[in-house]
Each structure stands twice: as structure tokens, then as C-alpha cells.
């Protein structure tokens with residue numbers, strides 16, 4: 001079966017820009033105290049409720065967010081569409097398992113994970129496909145497992161034909177938190193936390209609010 005064109009475009013876009021974007025994207029978390037606080041809280045809740053805190057970051061890119069979660073006690077691995085990103089993450093964090101995969105069809109057993117994080121990766125899924133991807137997150141999480149989603153909030157899409165000096169075709173969708181919460185609800189999650197924060201002052205290239213949602217899978 002041929003894959004959707006957006007997946008091919010996203011993969012080749014990130015393959016092209018990995019060596020240029022991974023460093024700056026990786027540094028962003030150092031400058032975002034609220035983001036670190038919510039990721040650390042997610043890690044604490046997963047560890048509190050699950051003796052085996054098996055967690056996956058989908059769209060793990062450079063690997064820095066997965067490494068932050070590992071530092072907070074989670075047994076974490078990363079999955080990313082882009083082979084170049086996976087190679088970068090493996091090189092940078094050799095102690096963590098990173099592999100190539102797509103978030104709409106995860107190579108993970110039903111109800112096997114205690115945690116799943118999508119940190120600025122759901123933003124590459126078009127609106128029509130987002131509920132099915134969130135349902136896939138629900139499939140792989142155990143009852144009581146936690147999902148954390150981070151994304152720019154809004155209703156428009158930024159399209160780039162060029163990035164970091166490379167020709168690409170990359171869409172960055174901003175998401176409506178209410179619509180994502182509705183998708184979580186339909187996928188069997190209860191909402192644990194919803195944070196909408198202002199952009200960090202130094203990240204003025206995308207001065208839009210950012211949202212972080214945490215959900216818990218119902219039995």
C-alpha cells in the first residue's frame with residue numbers, strides 16, 4: 001500500500017535538515033522551564049503508578065526529550081519517521097534505543113506501555129488523520145497509562161519549501177487544544193492536565209501559545 005504523501009514529505013524533509021536542526025531543537029528544552037516541569041511530572045506519575053515504567057517517545061527526533069525522560073527514571077525508547085534523525089539520536093544518546101517507525105501504525109503490542117509522549121510531532125499529522133493517530137496511542141497504552149502531547153496551539157498551518165538551506169516540503173500544523181482533548185476522549189483517555197503557555201521570550205520565530213496535555217487511559 002502506498003503511504004500518504006505527507007508522510008513521504010515529512011520523512012524526506014527531516015532527513016534533509018537533521019544535521020542542521022537537531023542541535024537547535026535539542027537546546028530548546030533547556031530554555032523552557034514549564035515544559036521540563038510537565039515532562040518531569042509525567043515521568044513521576046508514570047513511575048508512581050507503574051512498577052515497569054515502559055515509555056515511548058513518538059517522533060523522538062534528536063532524542064533529547066527521550067533522554068530527559070530517561071533521566072527522570074523512565075524506561076524510554078524513541079520512534080521516528082526519519083532515518084537520519086534516528087541515526088543522530090543513536091549517536092548522541094547511545095544508551096537509549098531509537099528506531100524508525102510511524103506513529104499511525106506503531107510496532108508495539110496492545111496495552112503494553114505505561115507512558116507515551118508526542119513532543120512536537122503530532123504537529124506533522126493532518127487534522128483528518130489526527131483522531132486515528134490518537135486512537136493508536138490509546139491502543140498501545142495500558143489502563144492507567146499516561147499520554148503527554150506537546151504542540152503549538154492555533155488553527156493554521158505553516159508550510160516550508162525551504163528550511164536550513166535545504167529544499168523541503170514540510171507542514172507544521174498548529175492544533176486546537178479542544179479538538180485534541182476531544183480526540184483523547186474518543187480514544188478512551190481522561191484529561192489529567194491542560195497547560196497553555198506563552199511562547200518563550202527568546203523563541204520569537206513562532207510567537208504562538210504552546211499547549212501541553214496529559215491524559216490517562218481509562219480501564
Ligand SMILES: C[S@@+](CC[C@H](N)C(=O)[O-])C[C@H]1O[C@@H](n2cnc3c(N)ncnc32)[C@H](O)[C@@H]1O
Pocket residue numbers: 007010011014025026058059060061062063064065079080081082085101102103104118119120121124125
Ligand atoms: C519538530 S520534531 C520534534 C522532535 C523531538 N520530539 C523534540 O523533542 O524536539 C518532529 C519529529 O517528528 C518526526 N515525525 C513526524 N511525523 C512522524 C510520524 N508520522 N511518525 C513518527 N515520527 C514522525 C519527525 O521526523 C521529527 O523528527
